[in-house]
Amino acid sequence: AQSVTQPDIHITVSEGASLELRCNYSYGATPYLFWYVQSPGQGLQLLLKYFSGDTLVQGIKGFEAEFKRSQSSFNLRKPSVHWSDAAEYFCAVGPYGGATNKLIFGTGTLLAVQP
Amino acid sequence: NAGVTQTPKFQVLKTGQSMTLQCAQDMNHEYMSWYRQDPGMGLRLIHYSVGAGITDQGEVPNGYNVSRSTTEDFPLRLLSAAPSQTSVYFCASTDPGVEQFFGPGTRLTVL
Numbered sequence A: 001a002q003s004v005t006q007p008d009i010h011i012t013v014s015e016g017a018s019l020e021l022r023c024n025y026s027y028g029a030t031p032y033l034f035w036y037v038q039s040p041g042q043g044l045q046l047l048l049k050y051f052s053g054d055t056l057v058q059g060i061k062g063f064e065a066e067f068k069r070s071q072s073s074f075n076l077r078k079p080s081v082h083w084s085d086a087a088e089y090f091c092a093v094g095p096y097g098g099a100t101n102k103l104i105f106g107t108g109t110l111l112a113v114q115p
Numbered sequence B: 001n002a003g004v005t006q007t008p009k010f011q012v013l014k015t016g017q018s019m020t021l022q023c024a025q026d027m028n029h030e031y032m033s034w035y036r037q038d039p040g041m042g043l044r045l046i047h048y049s050v051g052a053g054i055t056d057q058g059e060v061p062n063g064y065n066v067s068r069s070t071t072e073d074f075p076l077r078l079l080s081a082a083p084s085q086t087s088v089y090f091c092a093s094t095d096p097g098v099e100q101f102f103g104p105g106t107r108l109t110v111l
Helices: none
Strands: A001-003 A010-014 A019-020 A024-026 A029-040 A044-050 A056-058 A065-066 A073-078 A086-097 A109-114 B004-007 B010-013 B019-025 B032-038 B040-051 B056-059 B064-066 B076-078 B089-095 B099-102 B106-110
Touching: A001 A086, A019 A109, A024 A073, A029 A065, A029 A073, A044 A056, A044 A073, A044 B099, A056 B040, A073 A086, A073 B064, A086 B040, A109 B106, B004 B089, B010 B019, B019 B032, B040 B064
Parallel strands: A010 A109, B010 B106
Antiparallel strands: A001 A024, A019 A073, A029 A044, A029 A086, A056 A065, A065 A073, A086 A109, B004 B019, B019 B076, B032 B040, B032 B089, B040 B056, B064 B076, B089 B099, B089 B106
8 A cells, every 4th residue: 555654743853953753655556756844834845856866865954864775765954953943844655757636645744842 | 828727716605506716718728627525525527628619527426517618618517516525626627648737726615
């Protein structure tokens, strides 16, 4: 079955500390991979995506993610967290070469940032 | 460019009532989708469309109807609302192979 697992429901980091949010997926074919961020009461904003090529992808707001096929993972990282990064983060997978309108989402990781 | 717009932002229904959640996009995308978001469950796909007149079911379609008469609009209908349909609903419009753009959401409560 196709699925996305985000094992950390809630993470708290100090401002300025590094961050890694984990994402593992189960997919029958080569996937497209995405990270979205959702601020309270808002819609989802795309942080970054991986389709092919370089397995380390850069996104907006200083985020990056690394695709590791052997581990079926697509972890999100940021070297120094800012208070404005407090939000919920969703990993998603979609069909390679497909329309990407049928994404499968993880359950999300809620990030809190301590001053 | 307004992107993806959804109305209403908030809605309270009584069990058994019907309503339509509106979604519109001005990006001329063929592909559109409806998701629901529930605590601890992420977003789950309800219905999607790959063009005017073409719709299909997603993961959780029961209790919802959709139609797509124009490229711009993709309304979601609840024919007889149930408390289990209390959720936040997101409409999305897709630039194929590029990105899915999400609307701001509709928060629905069914009493």
